[in-house]
Amino acid sequence: MLFDWAFAFEILPVMAKAALVTxxxxxxxxxxxxxxxxxxxxxxxxxxxxxxxxxGETVEFIRSTPLLVQIYFLYxxxxxxxxxxxxxxxxxxxxxxHYGTYVxxxxxxxxxxxxxxxxxxxxxxxxxxYRTYRDIILPQAIPPIVPGLGNYLxxxxxxxxxxxxxxxxxxxxxxxxxxxxxxRYVEPITLTGxxxxxxxxxxxxxxxxxxxxxxxx
Amino acid sequence: MVKFDAVVKRYGGLVVxxxxxxxxxxxxxxxxxxxxxxxxxxxxxxxxxxxxxDGGIIHVDGEPLTHMARNGRLVPADERxxxxxRGRIGMVFQHFNLFPHMTALxxxxxxxxxxxxxxRAEARERAAGLLEMVGLxxxxxxxxxxxxxxxxxxxxxxxxxxxxxxxMLFDEVTSALDPELVGEVLQVIRRLGEExxxxxxxxxxxxAFAREFAHRVCFFDAGRIAEQGPPDRxxxxxxxxxxxxxxxxxxxxx
Amino acid sequence: xxxxxxLLRGARVTIEIAALASLVAIAVGLVVGLARLAPWRAVRALxxxxxELFRGTSLLVQLFWWxxxxxxxxxxxxxxxxxxxxxxxxxxxxxxEVVRGAIRAVPRxxxxxxxxxxxPPALRMRRIILPQAFRAMLPPWGNLLIELLKGTSLVSxxxxxxxxxxxxxxxxxxxxxxxxxxxxxxxxxxxxxxxITPAVRWLERRASRGWVRSEV
Ligand SMILES: Nc1ncnc2c1ncn2[C@@H]1O[C@H](COP(=O)(O)OP(=O)(O)OP(=O)(O)O)[C@@H](O)[C@H]1O
Ligand SMILES: [Mg+2]
Numbered sequence: 001m002l003f004d005w006a007f008a009f010e011i012l013p014v015m016a017k018a019a020l021v022t023x024x025x026x027x028x029x030x031x032x033x034x035x036x037x038x039x040x041x042x043x044x045x046x047x048x049x050x051x052x053x054x055x056g057e058t059v060e061f062i063r064s065t066p067l068l069v070q071i072y073f074l075y076x077x078x079x080x081x082x083x084x085x086x087x088x089x090x091x092x093x094x095x096x097x098h099y100g101t102y103v104x105x106x107x108x109x110x111x112x113x114x115x116x117x118x119x120x121x122x123x124x125x126x127x128x129x130y131r132t133y134r135d136i137i138l139p140q141a142i143p144p145i146v147p148g149l150g151n152y153l154x155x156x157x158x159x160x161x162x163x164x165x166x167x168x169x170x171x172x173x174x175x176x177x178x179x180x181x182x183x184r185y186v187e188p189i190t191l192t193g194x195x196x197x198x199x200x201x202x203x204x205x206x207x208x209x210x211x212x213x214x215x216x217x
Numbered sequence: 218m219v220k221f222d223a224v225v226k227r228y229g230g231l232v233v234x235x236x237x238x239x240x241x242x243x244x245x246x247x248x249x250x251x252x253x254x255x256x257x258x259x260x261x262x263x264x265x266x267x268x269x270x271d272g273g274i275i276h277v278d279g280e281p282l283t284h285m286a287r288n289g290r291l292v293p294a295d296e297r298x299x300x301x302x303r304g305r306i307g308m309v310f311q312h313f314n315l316f317p318h319m320t321a322l323x324x325x326x327x328x329x330x331x332x333x334x335x336x337r338a339e340a341r342e343r344a345a346g347l348l349e350m351v352g353l354x355x356x357x358x359x360x361x362x363x364x365x366x367x368x369x370x371x372x373x374x375x376x377x378x379x380x381x382x383x384x385m386l387f388d389e390v391t392s393a394l395d396p397e398l399v400g401e402v403l404q405v406i407r408r409l410g411e412e413x414x415x416x417x418x419x420x421x422x423x424x425a426f427a428r429e430f431a432h433r434v435c436f437f438d439a440g441r442i443a444e445q446g447p448p449d450r451x452x453x454x455x456x457x458x459x460x461x462x463x464x465x466x467x468x469x470x471x
Numbered sequence: 472x473x474x475x476x477x478l479l480r481g482a483r484v485t486i487e488i489a490a491l492a493s494l495v496a497i498a499v500g501l502v503v504g505l506a507r508l509a510p511w512r513a514v515r516a517l518x519x520x521x522x523e524l525f526r527g528t529s530l531l532v533q534l535f536w537w538x539x540x541x542x543x544x545x546x547x548x549x550x551x552x553x554x555x556x557x558x559x560x561x562x563x564x565x566x567x568e569v570v571r572g573a574i575r576a577v578p579r580x581x582x583x584x585x586x587x588x589x590x591p592p593a594l595r596m597r598r599i600i601l602p603q604a605f606r607a608m609l610p611p612w613g614n615l616l617i618e619l620l621k622g623t624s625l626v627s628x629x630x631x632x633x634x635x636x637x638x639x640x641x642x643x644x645x646x647x648x649x650x651x652x653x654x655x656x657x658x659x660x661x662x663x664x665x666x667i668t669p670a671v672r673w674l675e676r677r678a679s680r681g682w683v684r685s686e687v
Contacts, residue, residue: 064617065621066623069659161532162625186540189536193532197523306587316584
């Protein structure tokens, strides 16, 4: 028998613990991406070109280069400048930055979707730019992009296995460790794949639900 | 040439063709008029087999179109049967529907080449000749996006003719055009009728054109022919009150 | 300078894997995308399963599966093969959605015009629908190929000596961390924005030659 169910059940508790690590990384990384992405989107819309342009170029750069190399970069380059980041700090920062660039595009679409008249109305009320964004623009820009943002939650989730390269023992790293200890790779890696599949499908279903809700409104 | 026999077409619960009977002789030119939603387009679409029908039968050139004989009984037509008979019919659409990635000439060559199996030289000659006939000999290498609406519609006519259909269907072919371009398209259609004697069914709001060009006018109302006859009678002294009402509304808007 | 030579050697592996995986991705994307629109239910269901399976599990998990698990079933694939097909089949699943979307975006009127000219289904697809869909799918394919290029960095984790692998190795050997990883990032950036993006743009221009977007 190729897939040993008994063995699979035996490793299940350890795998479940590692899955929690994966979920943790996903949630923290996503929170970072949401914040960084918003900052990027607002900076790119800044009227000061010396802010908007470099930020725009940086976003392009980060998005066009591999997350894996970015993880290495943050983890290994920091100590050279006396800024030693722990594996978790480096890994989550890389995830947040990398996905922040994707998320910023989603925000951008949302911000562009707010009619010009809203800006003009806010200006007519003499609201500050900060107030305008906080009270007028963002509350209108964000609800329609919730499904788009949700897709990147799934995206980050699927990239967390990369954290294993800097010794964060998330699910895939655990699976590989079990494999190298027991010489049985079939069960741990297949279980890992199944976990990702089930979680992604569930999350995708939620995103679709959100989309449908939006369309009804 | 074309015969609708108690044809029924429904969309969900909506009955669009309500037991329609209509016979068109070879060489006859029939204009179809009627209020919006009365089923005019649908008549042409079911005849072009773009939509299946829900009841009745349509014959083309003496053969059943929507059905075929199997074991002595008529059963709904399969794709092979449709492909054999569809070649007898050509259609020109309100919005031209030219293939945007092909030049005028390529639009007209495509089906003769790949459906009729003509050689490239034959297809090219036929297409070029037809473009010449519709007055676009100099536009054969233009893409649809670079042509005016009237020119596009004339290419569309040439494209349909390249298949040598026996029956041509025109669905409001001038209503998407600017007024000054309507004439050039109608003129092409007029020549088709007068010089080539093609059988035609045309849905049109061009009352004056229908009057001088059509042999017969059918006034549609709610999926049936409410009144039909020679244009001079239907368009000038209609009997049916709905026809009168419709005509005065149309003439008013012109 | 002493860094450049090994890095370029790694870049060559990256380029080879990326190029071949792109071919796989495009082929898979076309086949599965068309299958999703097939008239047969079973074929459509199979295509949906493929797309969900390959998009729903992570790329690295897939590569490890091919690399570590398949041997237990008696199938031994070279790491190059795993890289090329593993990445190609993963990106192909996303490509299938692009293909499907582009085909469905061709207006119904184009299908009807082709039917009115008595074209059989395969001919309609090949001569009328696909060429128009092709143009629409180029920009998203450009993005996917950049994702693919980035994905090739994962082959460093299945023993291939690509750009990322060489960088990690040099880093351990020389500790010139900042130089190495900056160079590597710039190389990836050049491949993405200096090669893939312009190539796709060029294709886009060629594909739209003659079209003036005035219709519809
Ligand atoms: N695909 C479809 N699905 C549902 N209903 C349809 C469809 N096509 C047409 N209908 C309905 O069928 C009826 C007849 O449509 P048809 O297009 O034949 O009208 P028409 O006489 O050509 O009108 P018009 O002058 O506006 O073109 C209309 O009520 C229309 O809404
Ligand atoms: Mg109509």
